[in-house]
Amino acid sequence: MCAAIKAAKRGLTEGEVPIGAVVVYEDKVVACGYNRRAKLQLASAHAEMMAIDKACKKFGSWRLPEGCELYVTLEPCPMCMGASLNARVDKIYFGAYEQKGRSLTAALAEANLLNHKTEVVGGVLQDECSQLLSGFFISMRQKQKEEKERQKAESENFTQKDI
Numbered sequence: 724m725c726a727a728i729k730a731a732k733r734g735l736t737e738g739e740v741p742i743g744a745v746v747v748y749e750d751k752v753v754a755c756g757y758n759r760r761a762k763l764q765l766a767s768a769h770a771e772m773m774a775i776d777k778a779c780k781k782f783g784s785w786r787l788p789e790g791c792e793l794y795v796t797l798e799p800c801p802m803c804m805g806a807s808l809n810a811r812v813d814k815i816y817f818g819a820y821e822q823k824g825r826s827l828t829a830a831l832a833e834a835n836l837l838n839h840k841t842e843v844v845g846g847v848l849q850d851e852c853s854q855l856l857s858g859f860f861i862s863m864r865q866k867q868k869e870e871k872e873r874q875k876a877e878s879e880n881f882t883q884k885d886i
Contacts, residue, residue, distance in 0.1 A: 724818060724848045727794045730757040730770065731855055737762060741855045744770035744795040746778035746812070748788060754778035771795050771803035775810050786811050796852040797821065798845060804831040807841055814842045818852025 730743030734757030742758040756773025760766065771793060779785050792814040793799075793807055798821040807815055808831070815832070832843045 724794050724796070724816060724852075726752050726755060727770075727796050727818070728848065728851060728855065730755045730774075731796045731852075734758045734770070735855070735859060741859050742770040742795070742797045744774040744793060746774050746787070747792045747794060748778075748790060753781055753791075767802065769800065769803050770797075771799055772806055775803075775806050775812070779810060785809070789813065792816065794847070797856065798828050801827050801831060804828055804841075808832075808839060811839050812841055814844070816844045816847045818846070818848050819856055820845060820849070 726745045727743040730745060731741040732743070734743060735741035737759075739758045739761055744756050745752045746754040754774045754777035756770045756775075756777060758770045759768040759773060762768075774793065774795075775787075778787055778791065782788060787810045789811070791810075791812050793812045794816045795803075796818045798817045798819065799807065799815065800821070804815075804827070815828075817828075821828075828843055828845070832841050
């Protein structure tokens with residue numbers, strides 16, 4: 724999970740929501756990814772998707788070898804769970820729980836949609852993963868508030884000059 728957190732911090736330095744993911748095979752990180760939606764302007768550019776795609780390229784197959792595990796700092800969304808199931812990820816470890824309850828992680832892991840099931844373990848380094856995300860959103864809201872106040876002040880100054 725530490726490698727996923729490191730990837731999330733890399734995304735943070737690029738202005739992305741700090742979510743990181745790594746694919747591990749035989750106790751080695753074989754691929755990592757971080758959220759890149761803002762930079763790439765792609766809805767699918769989630770950390771998990773980036774890591775899974777890189778791992779698939781590394782192994783030369785859409786089906787990852789038996790024993791691959793995914794570590795991600797935030798509970799996967801349905802799209803990323805689908806990709807994990809499709810790529811045959813054996814086990815998913817995630818840090819922070821999706822607070823809005825939209826992930827459906829457990830339901831999708833057990834749904835028997837394919838002839839493959841993925842084991843899911845949540846809450847790994849949960850506090851550190853949660854704080855990284857919370858800090859980002861607190862900072863983002865503060866910047867938005869400051870920008871609104873700046874625009875309001877400029878508007879008021881402009882109006883007073885016209886009078």
